[in-house]
Amino acid sequence: DDLYRGMIAASTDADHGNAVVIDLSGNDAYDGSMLGLATGRLGVGLLIDQSGNDVYQLDMGSGGAGFGGLGILFDAHGNDTYMGSRMTQGAAIGGLGLLFDAAGNDRYTSHGFSLGFGGPAGVGAVIDLQGDDFFQCGNKYPSAYNAEDSPNGKPGDPLFQYDCFGLGVGSGKRILSKRPEWQEYNLAGGWGLLLDVEGNDHYQGANFAQGHGYFFGAGMFLDLDGNDEHFTARYGLGSSAHYGIGFFNDRQGEDHYGSSGPFYNAGVSWDHGVSIMLDTGLNNDRYAFASSTGLGGADHSGWGLFVDEGGNDQYEIKSGLGRSSELGLGSFFDL
16 A cells, blocks of 8 residues: 655656556555646656555646646556546646546546646546546636626625536637737647446536537547436536537436536537537436526527437426527437
8 A cells, every 4th residue: 555745657857758657556645746647748657556446636737637748547446536636637738638447436526627628739538437436527716707697606605606627628728809919829629538438427517517618629528328417507518619519428327417507508509619418328317407508509600409319308497498599500309
């Protein structure tokens, strides 16, 4: 049962760009420094843990993160805990970041820009093969939407919003400025993926989560089997904005979807985005969106599609169900 601290499977300087750590057994604890755990920074960072119930304390830019390089964290067995801050757990900018967990009932928590996040020129992915897992992203960085939607709100209030940008999100860097010399620093987004193959899982997100594409980014969320719970806030569950692409598919199981609102969930697109949300099982699902809008919506030349393939489903929603405006195309199908 080992304790690792500091730079773990990560480059330390320009002369040592590649680093590998392999641990074959034991209940291990990893406490990495910033950019210091399974991080590829202009090189390769590879961490393999073969077995044990492990705990990963992930500082910014670690946990299968790539920045101009390749960062991979592979855990083969055990009920593991991944605790991250920002840009962790399958995150990348200008590189590839991968967190791969093969088995176990695992717990993933993060503050934002994590859990399958692809920034500009980056591919970030989280792949979990087996187990009843818990995924959480958000509740740290207050959203800019609070100024308009909840000007007097404080953390803890029901309408107070946080940003996530995680759980399968691709995002670019969008600079809002009329100054021409600043606009050239806009950067198109990369690709983010979260794939869970089987298990009864719980997903807790905030704004921009679970298959979201922002500013020429592409986000993909795939859950292939299990009775799952999905909770988000704004722009979640297959959504896109500003030329992004968002895709969400929960393939099997009796699933429960919820949102704290106030807007835009489940196959919705804004400003030339393209979004698809599919629930392709034949089970009975529940969509608890009494505080949100969505289920196939599109605005400002966006395309949004929602499909529930089968089952005796329940829909609670403030407004939506195949709504469009401003040259958008929104579609709702319950087959």
